[in-house]
């Protein structure tokens with residue numbers, strides 16, 4: 396770490412949120428029986444040499460297992476990113492995060508930040524206590540991307556591969572290379588600290604949701620996901636609409652089959668909900684491809700967004 400800043404030194408800010416990368420297990424041979432979110436972000440940087448002319452700044456934003464990610468943590472994270480991105484000497488941001496909802500946080504930040512500088516999420520599939528943890532190399536690679544001149548946009552780095560915030564999906568439960576970018580393919584690779592870009596950096600999405608940055612607390616609209624499948628019924632939709640003790644349902648993502656098809660019984664209940672003012676969007680449950688709209692569609696579609704990303708997009712739309 397560089398402590399006294401000369402004018403040429405650029406800062407890379409590393410924001411910690413927890414995850415397996417900060418996880419601890421009782422034995423080094425245990426890669427799955429650990430507790431996520433135990434090691435502080437400053438300690439995750441121990442032993443990592445910053446690239447020449449780069450100073451690392453560590454800040455703990457949250458300390459959780461990303462399966463438990465909350466909207467309030469997203470808001471805090473977005474606010475801290477906006478704060479740091481506005482500092483002239485900050486080259487970019489790295490966010491350490493759990494793998495389980497990494498694609499959701501990446502897409503959320505992609506949607507709300509005007510990231511003219513790089514914001515790079517990274518993670519690990521093995522805890523910090525593992526015999527051969529993957530976290531340190533992933534962090535080092537993410538720092539390389541965050542300090543690459545000209546880099547911009549929200550993305551994620553795992554196992555030497557750079558994925559864009561729009562395309563990234565967790566596709567494996569166990570392997571270290573657990574992410575893919577579907578039809579779009581990765582943005583590039585990190586090799587010995589060098590970025591090899593194979594697509595353009597992601598365009599910074601201009602945020603329409605200033606509330607996230609201005610308000611102390613946001614009233615997040617309740618949007619749920621219901622999957623269409625063989626033997627589906629309208630019962631889940633009806634239960635969601637009638638649920639007591641929670642905010643009223645504002646939106647529903649139908650995780651549809653194939654090119655956006657929905658079981659007729661589920662469709663009937665969703666049409667009724669739509670007529671009652673609930674926003675309905677179809678997203679395909681297929682891992683690759685997009686929904687191609689056609690004449691006679693009863694619900695709008697989310698294109699290539701997965702159901703979890705379509706849900707975030709709908710929440711932001713309802714919020715904005």
Ligand code: ASP
Nearest residue numbers: 414415460461493494495
């Ligand atoms: N449950 C962990 C998390 O998402 C899994 C991981 O990080 O790999 O925080």
